[in-house]
Amino acid sequence: MWSFSIRLARLFDDWRIAAHAKACHKIAMSTSPKHSPPRRSLLSVPAINQRALNKVHDLNCDGVIFDLEDSVFPEKKGEARDNLRRFFRQTPLEGREGVIRINGMNSEFRKEDLELIGELAPDAVLLPKVDGPQDIGEVAGLLAATSPGVRLWAMMETAGGVLNAAAIAAADARLDCLVLGLNDLRKETGVLPQSGRAYLVPWMMQVVLAARAHGLDVIDSVFNDFRNTEEFMVECAQGRAMGFEGKMLIHPAQIEAANRAFGPSDEEITEAEAIINAFADPAAEGLNVINMDGKMVERLHLEQAERLMAKARQISERKMKA
Ligand code: COA
Numbered sequence: 001m002w003s004f005s006i007r008l009a010r011l012f013d014d015w016r017i018a019a020h021a022k023a024c025h026k027i028a029m030s031t032s033p034k035h036s037p038p039r040r041s042l043l044s045v046p047a048i049n050q051r052a053l054n055k056v057h058d059l060n061c062d063g064v065i066f067d068l069e070d071s072v073f074p075e076k077k078g079e080a081r082d083n084l085r086r087f088f089r090q091t092p093l094e095g096r097e098g099v100i101r102i103n104g105m106n107s108e109f110r111k112e113d114l115e116l117i118g119e120l121a122p123d124a125v126l127l128p129k130v131d132g133p134q135d136i137g138e139v140a141g142l143l144a145a146t147s148p149g150v151r152l153w154a155m156m157e158t159a160g161g162v163l164n165a166a167a168i169a170a171a172d173a174r175l176d177c178l179v180l181g182l183n184d185l186r187k188e189t190g191v192l193p194q195s196g197r198a199y200l201v202p203w204m205m206q207v208v209l210a211a212r213a214h215g216l217d218v219i220d221s222v223f224n225d226f227r228n229t230e231e232f233m234v235e236c237a238q239g240r241a242m243g244f245e246g247k248m249l250i251h252p253a254q255i256e257a258a259n260r261a262f263g264p265s266d267e268e269i270t271e272a273e274a275i276i277n278a279f280a281d282p283a284a285e286g287l288n289v290i291n292m293d294g295k296m297v298e299r300l301h302l303e304q305a306e307r308l309m310a311k312a313r314q315i316s317e318r319k320m321k322a
């Protein structure tokens with residue numbers, strides 16, 4: 001799947017995991033540069049929808065979330081698992097992440113879902129409706145023997161989950177990414193679906209903060225009105241400004257806008273190059289802060305610029321591999 005470069009990244013990650021495990025009760029000191037692949041556009045594909053599964057290889061999303069949970073009718077869970085078996089064996093994803101969203105751990109589907117994860121070894125398993133760190137710990141324990149290489153992602157979509165965001169983010173070294181789920185959160189809390197998401201913003205930022213404090217990626221929620229391109233673009237820009245790495249998507253029509261909004265823009269690349277060049281100038285040697293055309297630039301901006309350029313390189317590599 002996400003082949004050589006992600007394996008290298010994982011070697012680094014394994015080292016990070018070991019360090020993290022030692023101190024997982026502590027807050028990681030900073031958002032150390034992530035070595036995760038691009039996650040601008042993560043398309044949810046109902047595992048029961050064979051036509052949609054057939055389309056995935058032609059779509060330019062950074063990753064795919066194969067859904068066994070809410071988009072699959074209870075009586076069809078078995079058929080959906082079989083579809084994924086066929087997909088992973090016959091037409092596996094190349095060069096991008098494949099994540100399986102399983103059903104809740106209290107559901108009757110738990111045993112067969114976890115067996116499927118053991119069988120297919122996706123890049124990650126996405127746990128729905130995570131309420132607290134114990135939910136992560138339980139699945140991490142169950143998967144430790146059968147699927148040691150599979151990472152954990154958590155849906156943040158319950159009131160309890162948002163309240164416990166920091167503890168969830170610190171729960172296990174295999175946790176890699178938090179994904180916000182506003183449909184369920186609105187349902188539980190009664191917050192209305194309004195453009196601008198004003199009443200949800202404090203909770204969203206709490207999830208962003210928790211994820212970043214523990215060095216995790218964080219993904220913005222789906223946008224249901226998939227024909228409303230204009231408002232979708234506004235919401236993507238808002239998500240990017242809030243610190244999200246990308247967006248969970250429900251429809252192919254949303255992919256390009258999400259890629260644009262969450263990827264580095266031409267202006268950002270130009271600015272990053274200017275910062276890198278400015279610090280590479282011998283005149284900047286021994287300086288931690290410089291004047292760049294009337295703007296204070298510190299070495300922390302250099303780190304940000306290097307990170308942005310690395311992300312831009314990853315994105316163009318991802319395009320070549322997919
Ligand atoms: N992944 C891949 N292909 C998709 C897709 C998806 N998520 N959503 C739609 N498509 C395909 C359709 O299959 C269709 O192709 P086809 O004509 O060859 O069948 C094409 O894109 C156009 O689809 P459209 O007619 O506009 O929509 P639809 O009525 O087929 O589907 C939804 C609309 C909302 C039901 C569908 O997009 C969907 O199920 N999305 C994901 C829902 C989900 O995962 N929910 C759980 C997480 S919140």
Ligand code: MG
Pocket residue numbers: 070128129155157181183184
């Ligand atoms: Mg949900």
